[in-house]
Amino acid sequence: MSETVAATRTPYLLTAPAGLVFLGLVIIPIGMTILLSFYDWGQYKGIVPEFTLKNWREIAGDSYFLEIFARTFRIAVITTLATILIGVPEAYILNRMAPPWRGIFLLAVIGPLLVSVVARTLGWALLFGSTGLVNQGLQAIGLIDEPLPFMFTETGVIVALTHVLMPFMILAVWAALQRLDPQVENAASSLGAGSMTIWFRVVLPQIVPGILSGSVIVFSLAASAFASPAIIGGRRLKVAATLAYDEFLNTLNWPLGAAVVTLLLIALIAIVVGSNRLIERRYAQVFE
Template sequence: MTPGNRAKPWLLTAPALVLYATFLIVPLFMVLLISFFSFDFYGGIQRTFTWKNYVDIATDAYYYEVYARTFGVAAAVTAISIVLGSTEAYVLSRMRKPWKGLFLMIVLGPLLISVVVRTLGWALLFGSTGLISQALQLLGLSSGPVSLMYTNLGVTIALTHVLVPFMVIAVWASLQRINPSSEAAARSLGAGQLTVVRRVILPQIMPGIASGSIIVFSLAASAFATPEIIGGRRLKTVATSAYDEFLNTLNWPLGAALAIILLLATMAVLVSANRLIERRYSAVYS
């Protein structure tokens, strides 16, 4: 291969690489740089290198609680999305036209609506005078008003509604690659429907579940609008805490440090989970 031919792939991808670097790498580098600056209440941001922001986060129990809540909610949303999204995708894949396209649009329809609008809709349902509270009282399951606002459960439910379509899309893509004859072959050998799903379908859609889990977990961990509206001031997540540091206290270095730690922790969780899944997946089929 001549030098000119070797350079062609780089020339073709250069615009995408420049765009990627401009809108992702450079902003992240700037946030990382700011996280090492110091902050003075009267003097503002001081351009002096310091580890103080990271030390403050590492030595303050409040931030441990914030990160634990953030990743706990993200893990719960991911687990629920796996169950709901995989089931929905499997049922949709077995539907016939035109019902398949219709119900697929219903499942993916929330993606066409703003996250803020959807979250505000849940806020109306979660209030002490909302439909959920009234239904529980009407059924005799509660003796008084029930509010899911400012609770981890409320944030988890709202985030699941927002993010479960991403899991459906990922699992749906894996289901489309499955040969239908494999299910028929399993049934002809005497396997029941539950066995077919557990031993034939589930192993083949694991790549879709893994990719969907990565998307859902990362989006849930970094979500801002839903935790801010449903969680409010009582339940701080890393995203809302960083927002407060940037715009309320104007302590940009501390907010940047919170964001960088969130990014690194999310990447560590996702890489570890991906390696574990790949190891178990390869062990089954090796």
């Protein structure tokens, strides 16, 4: 009996250290942030630990905050679609490569993850800024009269985020392709199916879980990104993360910043969980 009890307790004892770390570094800070969002604040009195819904009413009633959240999720959706359109074919090509070349190109995909996000984003700014190499080159050869707008635009933020988050989509889809039996494609080809038919009827349905996983990761990271929107978007093009930063460190209105962060977290959880269940349900109905 004692051996059975010990065997039952062993998993809990082994996971207890990780659980305590998760509790101390994730759950407790999030709980404190949510609690802070219900505190009052004044320019002269600072943070007042009194329960109030003032911060939430301000966010819900001011179109400025609604516009920022709409921009945040619009950028995240477009970035996710861009990584799908580029990353899925790239992962498929990577999977079909011979081993020596596959390792080289896989390193090229993973390599940017070793470079700071700030450095990569600044690289885009140096290339496509008003005085950047690309705009100056196009003006020098007479293709454009004025620099193409890149800085302080949604397009610039989307391009930078797509480049930063592309490896996550490629790796997620590539992992799904590793479980795909290549003989299935050969069998479909021997039965007369064309390359496009094989892709849409054989390959794509089997890698949908990988695309879904990559989309969840990319969408979450894009919606909560700070460095790329702060560098490319600047103060003219705020998103939820840069708005929270300004409230915490510029205006020092911590309760309002906490409310912005909490709302972003709730929205991300609701969107990710809801879309995940919806897509999985439709996927199961189509391919049952």
